[in-house]
Amino acid sequence: MSKALQAITVAIPAAFLIAAPAFAADVASAPPAYKAPAPVVEKSPWQIRLRLLGVLPEDGGKVNGVPGSDLDYSDSIVPELDITYYFTDNWAAELILGVTPHDIDGAGSLAGLGKIGEAWLLPPTLTLQYHFTEFGAFKPYVGAGVNYTIFFNQKADAADSLDVHDTWGWALQAGFDYMIDAHWGFNVDVKKLFLKPDFDVTVAGTPLTGTADLDPWIVGVGVTYRF
Template sequence: MLGKLFVVALMGLSSSVFAGGWQVKIGGSVLAPSKDNNTLADGAVTNAKADHAFSFTPSIEYFFGDTNISSELLLATPFKHDVTANVAGGPSETIASFKHLPPTLTVKYNFKNSTGFTPYIGIGATAVIAWDEETKGSLTGTELKAENAYGIAGQVGFNFQPADAKNWGVFADVRYADVGSELKWNGQKIGTLEVNPWVYSVGYSYKF
């Protein structure tokens, strides 16, 4: 739904606004889930949480004409997470692992000024596309399925382009997403694994 709203909003802009430019970013990100006390399966699984993960995260950004507005699409190679939890009152253990992609689209406001330092803020939509779920520990031999999920994302960061660097620059930003994935265990819904991650990214930028 959020993705459709973005498409409609972009289509509503005048053709003159689209006379802008492109920027690509090449960097890496640490995805740090902030939710660490999920309760699943009617209390049989407690303190469930996904661990931190690192991945290569390129992105594509479009600047709308001479405005301060741009739109950025974050891409990634797969993130892989282990999930730890307490099962039936037992000690904390690794009970599962999964891979996912977190494509994120944000509309950004860039605070342009007379220097090469450009802070920005953004808001948009994100997704969790999960696959390769595997159970471990006391859940080994059972079947786990993580459903694809969608949520809202915010972003704050900066791009720095030295005066003598032509089109090249460096960037750093932080995203926060309100998103979680509904889980099925042996075909039965057991609740939602809330992830709500912080995503910390750094890298190089190149503006065309």
């Protein structure tokens, strides 16, 4: 082997040994490779629930001019849909939609009449809610709002005729969602409606007026879906 070739053979490894530490230091001090930030996924403001409701009116009321008159109402279990729109993570508005049938029975001095009649109720209720967000998957809320109840498909039984008037009322609400994931959850909800509609009734040919003190509790359980 020529002296020149021997010199090259020795020089190349030596140069590598000298340069390797500097190259390693450069690699160690180099900035990390650019990684794009994860995309921000915004929550939809819309949410729906399907609930099974127990509608539990409080018994009470009177027929004007009939001393000791009172009224009783049947409970009802019905399906219900509600739609919620979130203005922020905490503030939302909820609208509930459903219909419920009830019997109207005489009580007190009217007990001998038995079933006076029946009616279906459409009670759309709009509430403004505050949602607490510091409890993880458990998301309680409270709300208050207004109700407008429409009475339809009314039928007289012991009475000759019956007409319960549509009316406004106030609503209070409390409940919670327990979210299983970002979209699905379980809901429990309780509302109190302050509802006292007036009515016209004719009994034995005599036209009468009165007030039904319904003031129902509405207790619901169901499924939540957040879009």
